[in-house]
Amino acid sequence: MKRKLAIIFLLVIISLQIFNSFAIQRFPKPEFESGHTQPPTITPDPRAHALAILDVFVLVAALSVVSWLVIKKRSRKGVFWMSVFAVLYFGFFREGCVCSVGSLQNITLALFNPEYSIPITVIAFFILPLVYTLFFGRTFCAGVCPLGALQDIFALHPMPIKSWLEKVLGIIPFIYLGLAILYAATSTDFVICRYDPFIGFFRLDASFMMFMIGAMLLLIGVFIARPYCRFLCPYGALLNLVSRFSKKHITITPTECIQCRLCEDSCPFGAIEKPVLLKDKEARPIAVRRFLILGIIIPVLVIVGGFVGSQFHENLAIVNPKVRLANELLNNTNYGETEKEAFEITAFNSAGQSKEELFKEAGSIIKQFYYGGWILGGFIGLVFGLTLVSLSVFKYREDYTPNKGTCLSCVRCVDYCPVLPISNDY
Amino acid sequence: MAKKEKKKKLNRRDFIDRGFRVSIGIGLVGIGGVLFKKSKAKEYVWQLDPEKCIQCGRCATSCVMTPSVVKCFHVYDMCGYCDLCGGYFRPEAKNLTTAAENQLCPTSAIVRKFVEEPFFEYDIIEELCNGCGKCVKGCGAFGNGSLQLQVNHRLCVNCNECAIARDCPADAYQRVPMDNPYIFSGYSNEENKS
Structure with missing residues (x-):
């Protein structure tokens, strides 16, 4: 009887179609006669805030120790064990977020989106490695970044790659950086985090595709050392720029280079620059002509890049969920679903926003992408231009020196140098 | 003469380097300062708003963790302790038995316990729940909406x-302050505590 009543009641409710009245006390909570006590709703606490602060302290400590090991001790062994520590602590213990590489998106979002207030720990994760790089070179890459450290451990049989290829692939991080900033600034997506290939290993959980990409990169990394750091990492691109002006930077030789060429092929990242002697210097008229040509080419590249970028703004903008929704609504494509209404459309209809409002919003986002496309394209053009400059500018160099931009301060080359440091042992 | 020239050259390079270094340093401090002003000491965590949720089932599949960290939470304060539970059957x-063919939950994560005539209590086994939201949909459509999806x-x-x-x-989904990380619809955690 009771069951029938309940079913009838149910049918009444269904016929009334009150589906949207979520959280309505249709059935009042009973008063129990048997003295049954109601269990509490369990809401487990998130990871303690103190641990996030501890992370910043560990970051500072790790950066200081690695910088000391690189600059003062010049110890490859020490840096290696620090990278093991980085993989264990920042990788497996902390399980990834937030990392310095991803934090650059939070910084961008905070600068462009007034609604987002950024936690101080995230600012610390962004700024600290840059500050240390400004003083000591890319010591963060050497043994603090868990992504780099993981690949460094896998760099078992590094092989040199052609320098033109190295240069060309070296442009990718800047493009990636520009894209990541564009998408973060328009509050669209955090692409760096989305396509982080190694976080899945640290969490021991990821989608099949990301596992495959991560495994592929590690496998490639056995032969081409640290491929992500060199040819993809957008934060590495920033560090590259900053490191060029670092106050102190690791040197291959502790005192004076004797041109023995022993270190020539020691760098797995191709970051050692050979001496360029004065006699290689080209005649002045040719250099001047080249300078003039470059002076014309770079602005042209920037403008052409900007124009091309702005032409692709709609393709770039479609990644934004709001733009996508507006596009699907406009064309009645229903997200490619044929059998039923797509969830996005259902959610939009139940949210109560009018189509015009959405189109207006999407329009303003597309406009942002138009300007962003100009800036991104111009930036990419500039990167191409400056790469050209760096290839053709003559730089007098007597000794074997690490390229301050691309050197990851891993200290491998130091062991190849036969020159002994001046010490009191002799 | 040659040596002198070389020294001068190096100095110029050093000077340019220093100029860039100082300006980068100032830039970093500037960015840091601007952001520090609008930052919060609080950490943020992700949470979903059950009022907006349409129980599409993507929480179960999109999470980077397997099984999803989104779980069904039972707000007992809102439960009607129904015999015919829209979230269970x-x-x-x-x-109306606990036989598997009658259950809505694909992983049998809901336990039905008899309390007293005619009331039944429903508990969620967190380990089994995969956050698909089927029970949430059922409870919201036919019952009080006491079953709600939340990020655990x-x-x-x-x-x-x-x-x-x-x-x-x-x-x-939205970022919520860490010290109040759960959003329940029609029920406030704070009220319950006081």
């Missing part, structure tokens, strides 16, 4: 950008 259930913060790894937030069709 399939719509076409033959009998003991399990959540707090990705910089939540993978479910990206896939959520209803835009229900």
Whole structure:
């Protein structure tokens, strides 16, 4: 009887179609006669805030120790064990977020989106490695970044790659950086985090595709050392720029280079620059002509890049969920679903926003992408231009020196140098 | 003469380097300062708003963790302790028993316990729940809406950008302050404590 009543009641409710009245006390909570006590709703606490602060302290400590090991001790062994520590602590213990590489998106979002207030720990994760790089070179890459450290451990049989290829692939991080900033600034997506290939290993959980990409990169990394750091990492691109002006930077030789060429092929990242002697210097008229040509080419590249970028703004903008929704609504494509209404459309209809409002919003986002496309394209053009400059500018160099931009301060080359440091042992 | 020239050259390079170094330093301090002003000492975590949720089922599949860290939470304060529970039984259930064929939950994560005539209590086994939201839909449509999806913060790894937030069709995910990390619809955690 009771069951029938309940079913009838149910049918009444269904016929009334009150589906949207979520959280309505249709059935009042009973008063129990048997003295049954109601269990509490369990809401487990998130990871303690103190641990996030501890992370910043560990970051500072790790950066200081690695910088000391690189600059003062010049110890490859020490840096290696620090990278093991980085993989264990920042990788497996902390399980990834937030990392310095991803934090650059939070910084961008905070600068462009007034609604987002950024936690101080995230600012610390962004700024600290840059500050240390400004003083000591890319010591963060050497043994603090868990992504780099993981690949460094896998760099078992590094092989040199052609320098033109190295240069060309070296442009990718800047493009990636520009894209990541564009998408973060328009509050669209955090692409760096989305396509982080190694976080899945640290969490021991990821989608099949990301596992495959991560495994592929590690496998490639056995032969081409640290491929992500060199040819993809957008934060590495920033560090590259900053490191060029670092106050102190690791040197291959502790005192004076004797041109023995022993270190020539020691760098797995191709970051050692050979001496360029004065006699290689080209005649002045040719250099001047080249300078003039470059002076014309770079602005042209920037403008052409900007124009091309702005032409692709709609393709770039479609990644934004709001733009996508507006596009699907406009064309009645229903997200490619044929059998039923797509969830996005259902959610939009139940949210109560009018189509015009959405189109207006999407329009303003597309406009942002138009300007962003100009800036991104111009930036990419500039990167191409400056790469050209760096290839053709003559730089007098007597000794074997690490390229301050691309050197990851891993200290491998130091062991190849036969020159002994001046010490009191002799 | 040659040596002198070389020294001069190096000095110029050093000077330019120093200039860039100082300006980068100032830039970093500037960015840091601007952001520090609008930053909060609080950490943020991801949470979904059950009012916006349409129970599409993507929480179960989009999370970077397997099984998803989104779980069904039972707000007992809102539960009607119904015999015919829309969150427990399939719509076409033959009998109101705990037999598997009658259950809505694909993983049998809901336990039905008899309390007293005619009331039944429903508990969620967190380990079995995969956050598909089928029970939430059932309870919301036919009952009080006491079953609600929430991110379980003991399990959540707090990705910089939540993978479910990206896939959520209803835009229900948002960053919430760490000290109040749960949003229940029609029920406030704070009220209950006081």
